[in-house]
Amino acid sequence: MRKTLYIVSAFSFICFNVTAQRPPAISSPDVNPDKSITFRYYSRTAQKIIVKGEFLKSPLAMSKDTSGIWSITVPPVKPDIYPYSFMVDSIELADPNNTYVFANERFKRSIVDIPGDQPLIHSLQNVPHGKISYRLYQSATLGTTRQLLVYTPPGYNPNSKIKYPVLYLIHGGSDTEETWTKVGRANFIADNLIAQKKAMPMIIVMPYGNVRPKTMPDFTKEVINDIIPFIESNYPVLADSKSRAVAGFSVGGGQTLNIGLTNTDKFAYICSYAPFTATEEFQKNFTNWIPDADKINKQLKLFTISVGTEDFLYESVKKNLELFKEKKVNVKSYIVPGGHTWMNCKLFLATTLQELFK
Amino acid sequence: MRKTLYIVSAFSFICFNVTAQRPPAISSPDVNPDKSITFRYYSRTAQKIIVKGEFLKSPLAMSKDTSGIWSITVPPVKPDIYPYSFMVDSIELADPNNTYVFANERFKRSIVDIPGDQPLIHSLQNVPHGKISYRLYQSATLGTTRQLLVYTPPGYNPNSKIKYPVLYLIHGGSDTEETWTKVGRANFIADNLIAQKKAMPMIIVMPYGNVRPKTMPDFTKEVINDIIPFIESNYPVLADSKSRAVAGFSVGGGQTLNIGLTNTDKFAYICSYAPFTATEEFQKNFTNWIPDADKINKQLKLFTISVGTEDFLYESVKKNLELFKEKKVNVKSYIVPGGHTWMNCKLFLATTLQELFK
Numbered sequence: 001m002r003k004t005l006y007i008v009s010a011f012s013f014i015c016f017n018v019t020a021q022r023p024p025a026i027s028s029p030d031v032n033p034d035k036s037i038t039f040r041y042y043s044r045t046a047q048k049i050i051v052k053g054e055f056l057k058s059p060l061a062m063s064k065d066t067s068g069i070w071s072i073t074v075p076p077v078k079p080d081i082y083p084y085s086f087m088v089d090s091i092e093l094a095d096p097n098n099t100y101v102f103a104n105e106r107f108k109r110s111i112v113d114i115p116g117d118q119p120l121i122h123s124l125q126n127v128p129h130g131k132i133s134y135r136l137y138q139s140a141t142l143g144t145t146r147q148l149l150v151y152t153p154p155g156y157n158p159n160s161k162i163k164y165p166v167l168y169l170i171h172g173g174s175d176t177e178e179t180w181t182k183v184g185r186a187n188f189i190a191d192n193l194i195a196q197k198k199a200m201p202m203i204i205v206m207p208y209g210n211v212r213p214k215t216m217p218d219f220t221k222e223v224i225n226d227i228i229p230f231i232e233s234n235y236p237v238l239a240d241s242k243s244r245a246v247a248g249f250s251v252g253g254g255q256t257l258n259i260g261l262t263n264t265d266k267f268a269y270i271c272s273y274a275p276f277t278a279t280e281e282f283q284k285n286f287t288n289w290i291p292d293a294d295k296i297n298k299q300l301k302l303f304t305i306s307v308g309t310e311d312f313l314y315e316s317v318k319k320n321l322e323l324f325k326e327k328k329v330n331v332k333s334y335i336v337p338g339g340h341t342w343m344n345c346k347l348f349l350a351t352t353l354q355e356l357f358k
Numbered sequence: 359m360r361k362t363l364y365i366v367s368a369f370s371f372i373c374f375n376v377t378a379q380r381p382p383a384i385s386s387p388d389v390n391p392d393k394s395i396t397f398r399y400y401s402r403t404a405q406k407i408i409v410k411g412e413f414l415k416s417p418l419a420m421s422k423d424t425s426g427i428w429s430i431t432v433p434p435v436k437p438d439i440y441p442y443s444f445m446v447d448s449i450e451l452a453d454p455n456n457t458y459v460f461a462n463e464r465f466k467r468s469i470v471d472i473p474g475d476q477p478l479i480h481s482l483q484n485v486p487h488g489k490i491s492y493r494l495y496q497s498a499t500l501g502t503t504r505q506l507l508v509y510t511p512p513g514y515n516p517n518s519k520i521k522y523p524v525l526y527l528i529h530g531g532s533d534t535e536e537t538w539t540k541v542g543r544a545n546f547i548a549d550n551l552i553a554q555k556k557a558m559p560m561i562i563v564m565p566y567g568n569v570r571p572k573t574m575p576d577f578t579k580e581v582i583n584d585i586i587p588f589i590e591s592n593y594p595v596l597a598d599s600k601s602r603a604v605a606g607f608s609v610g611g612g613q614t615l616n617i618g619l620t621n622t623d624k625f626a627y628i629c630s631y632a633p634f635t636a637t638e639e640f641q642k643n644f645t646n647w648i649p650d651a652d653k654i655n656k657q658l659k660l661f662t663i664s665v666g667t668e669d670f671l672y673e674s675v676k677k678n679l680e681l682f683k684e685k686k687v688n689v690k691s692y693i694v695p696g697g698h699t700w701m702n703c704k705l706f707l708a709t710t711l712q713e714l715f716k
Contacts, residue, residue: 025464045448090403093451099463099534106383108454108466124494124503134490134539136482145482159517176457181492 026069028097029084029112035076037112039086039095044068046088053084053112054341062086079116080343081185085109103182105210106174111183119192121350122185127195128154132187137230141222142211148227149177150235151187151204153194163238165202165357166231167269168223169349170209170248170255173276177208180349183342189350199353205231209252216281220259224266242301245269245356249345250313251276253305257320258285261329264299269356272305273348274313274340277320286323293328302355303331306348308338384427386455387442387470393434395470397444397453402426404446411442411470412699420444437474438701439543443467461540463568464532469541477550479708480543485553486512490545495588499580500569506585507535508593509545509562511552521596523560523715524589525627526581527707528567528606528613531634535566538707541700547708557711563589567610574639578617582624600659603627603714607703608671609634611663615678616643619687622657627714630663631706632671632698635678644681651686660713661689664706666696 028040039051041062049070050059055077062070083102085092094101095110102109119125130153139146153164169186171179180186186204193199207227211218223246232239244267248256253275260270262285277286303324307317324331334351338344386398397409399420407428408417413435420428441460443450452459453468460467477483488511497504511522527544529537538544544562551557565585569576581604590597602625606614611633618628620643635644661682665675682689692709696702 043448088449089447090401091446091449091451092454093449094466096450096466097464101459101466105457106455108452108459126503129494131494132492134492136487136489145484157516159515 024069026097028071028095029110031112031114032073035079035114036073037077037114038071038073039084040069040071040097041086041088041095042069043088046070048087048089050087051084052087052092053082054339054343055080055082055084055112055114059087077114079114079120081111081113081122081183081346082343083109083111083183100182103176103178104174105176121192122189122346123192124188125192125195127191129191130154130156130187130194132181135230135234137226139222139226141218141226142214146208146222147177148208148230149181149206150231151181151190151206152235153201153203154191155201156203158236160236162201163236165200165243165245166235166237167202167204167245167247167353167356168227168259169204169206170246170252171206172249173210173251175209175249175252177206179342180204180206184345184349186349189346190353193350193353200357202353202357203231203235203237209248209255216255216258216279217284219255220262220281223259224263228266241266241268241299243268243357245271245302245352247271247273247349247352248275249273249342249348250340251279254279254282258282260303261285261291261296264296268299268301270300270303271348271352272320273345274307274311275305275317275320276313277316289327291327291329297328297330300330303329304334304352304355305331306334306336306344306351308336308340308344310337310339311344312340382427384455386429386453387468389470389472390431393437393472394431395435395472396429396431397442398427398429398455399444399446399453400427401446404428406445406447408445409442410445410450411440412697412701413438413440413442413470413472417445435472437472437478439469439471439480439541439704440701441467441469441541458540461534461536462532463534479550480547480704481550482546483550483553485549487549488512488514488545488552490539493588493592495584497580497584499576499584500572504566504580505535506566506588507539507564508589509539509548509564510593511559511561512549513559514561516594518594520559521594523558523601523603524593524595525560525562525603525605525711525714526585526617527562527564528604528610529564530607531568531609533567533607533610535564537700538562538564542703542707544707547704548711551708551711558715560711560715561589561593561595567606567613574613574616574637575642577613578620578639581617582621586624599624599626599657601626601715603629603660603710605629605631605707605710606633607631607700607706608698609637612637612640616640618661619643619649619654622654626657626659628658628661629706629710630678631703632665632669633663633675633678634671635674647685649685649687655686655688658688661687662692662710662713663689664692664694664702664709666694666698666702668695668697669702670698 098110253272456468
């Protein structure tokens with residue numbers, strides 16, 4: 001845990017003296033024992049600074065001391081990992097003193113981890129740890145080299161005779177291939193559930209789902225034609241549909257539906273989290289869809305759609321559920337409180353992992 | 359390469375409509391064919407915006423169009439990877455439209471990659487790629503779980519009979535265990551030099567070097583007592599001094615001298631880049647140092663100190679070199695133009711890798 005004291009290294013002082021540009025090193029955020037959080041920011045010139053966070057109903061103003069350090073202590077917060085940012089006058093920015101940045105292409109926010117009295121399912125616990133590998137692969141579909149992350153479970157050995165099932169796990173619309181580990185802690189969730197014997201040891205593949213300036217259907221092609229073959233030729237995995245799952249959040253939840261439901265011979269598990277489905281690909285696939293529901297229901301071992309009741313996509317997701325029910329495709333809904341957040345994402349993943357490959 | 363056009367996904371529009379808070383998606387930075395760079399930032403309220411970058415002698419002001427988009431095109435820049443930031447009025451921040459953030463604990467800057475006409479040594483090239491693994495290990499020295507990154511070379515197989523030499527590569531003072539890959543591209547440099555047969559296939563271990571609130575000597579202990587044993591029990595490596603190297607930049611360059619020169623039985627290669635040595639540990643180790651220079655010179659196959667002539671540590675590094683020469687310890691200096699930068703870091707590493715384990 002971070003110290004509440006201001007920690008200033010000798011090196012910081014040197015740099016400050018040399019460049020005369022760096023602000024003083026301050027500690028922010030500090031998570032206090034009562035789970036209140038103290039945020040700090042240094043500015044001698046700002047007129048107003050507020051903190052915005054997904055643990056707050058509305059932004060809160062910081063106040064300034066005579067040394068130019070602005071701060072606020074927000075009341076105790078429910079243990080979880082939350083994104084937040086500062087609005088310095090009209091400029092939104094990540095907390096400059098917090099190393100943990102939300103991996104995203106559109107915004108720069110920080111994340112703060114409020115530990116539970118008992119370790120949470122996404123917490124670093126004293127259990128065997130899997131590892132995350134950053135891999136480069138050639139995408140013939142997109143004509144470029146792309147990066148994906150691969151979680152291999154504790155005890156994984158590429159040469160053993162054990163073969164693993166694989167979950168393909170897709171991030172949200174402006175996220176990156178790192179968001180599921182850096183914000184979603186998919187690796188710790190898997191480590192903990194595997195240690196508790198609540199989840200099967202599995203490989204989790206976290207691709208980069210954005211294909212701009214190409215169009216979304218290219219990602220479906222990429223998963224089928226490039227990513228799955230790359231994984232299956234480089235890892236000891238089970239290569240049948242009962243050993244493949246696809247899951248994703250938001251835009252990735254929509255991609256999950258497109259990828260999974262047009263390839264039910266390849267994926268027996270489809271888990272869509274708060275899907276964004278206002279896309280041409282979804283319309284094309286499902287507007288005049290005449291599925292062979294009996295066949296699909298036999299192929300799928302699990303088809304679930306999760307959403308929070310305060311999610312801005314809640315009404316849209318309810319319509320998705322109605323559509324699939326109307327087509328007689330068995331779908332399980334998992335409706336919880338909360339919004340379109342990575343707090344819910346972690347909960348959805350922790351729930352899914354316990355249902356896969358059993 | 360990024361498109362010069364403004365790319366706005368359907369999802370961005372949706373979010374913008376829903377929250378009315380997100381600025382428009384704009385493209386920044388755009389590296390133009392002539393290697394000029396266009397930076398953009400959206401603000402309707404800012405009075406002045408400047409771009410600061412290590413490719414600029416002094417900051418340059420942006421200008422605003424009628425839609426609130428500020429921009430500037432800076433003249434052609436020498437191909438390399440550079441950190442930069444925006445000063446919006448008095449607030450320094452990373453480019454919100456650039457995903458690539460400088461991995462650092464103190465500041466939030468962006469990085470921009472100017473490709474060469476021919477691929478540079480740190481560029482992604484069409485060669486076999488190694489992989490980077492994020493590993494957790496228990497540090498008995500620090501009483502906590504820590505993370506380090508491990509580069510394994512192309513074709514690496516943990517079960518083959520091939521055993522690899524290991525470079526322990528340490529970041530700068532406020533950097534993180536990710537800075538050597540995310541900013542220094544250590545993995546691409548190694549991939550390319552191995553493909554050209556200019557470097558031996560090796561494992562590169564990138565630990566997290568900061569030990570606050572503990573003191574620097576604890577990191578020396580951690581490397582010897584925790585990190586090396588973790589690597590040597592989990593990877594097929596050669597465990598003799600001729601197969602171990604230590605290198606590092608800035609504060610990590612100072613750590614390299616402390617770790618390496620107090621353990622010449624363990625490291626035959628010591629490569630220090632622009633070392634910061636105004637530390638108690640360095641003083642304690644070297645102020646009244648009476649080395650057995652003959653023995654050390656026999657143990658070490660390479661001891662090199664690199665620095666740029668415009669580095670703010672240049673005079674200090676010259677004193678370090680004098681000290682070691684005075685003590686009759688053979689040290690090779692590698693003096694180049696440039697400052698205390700990650701551009702030079704990449705150059706130093708690319709030079710070092712060609713001299714290791716031969």
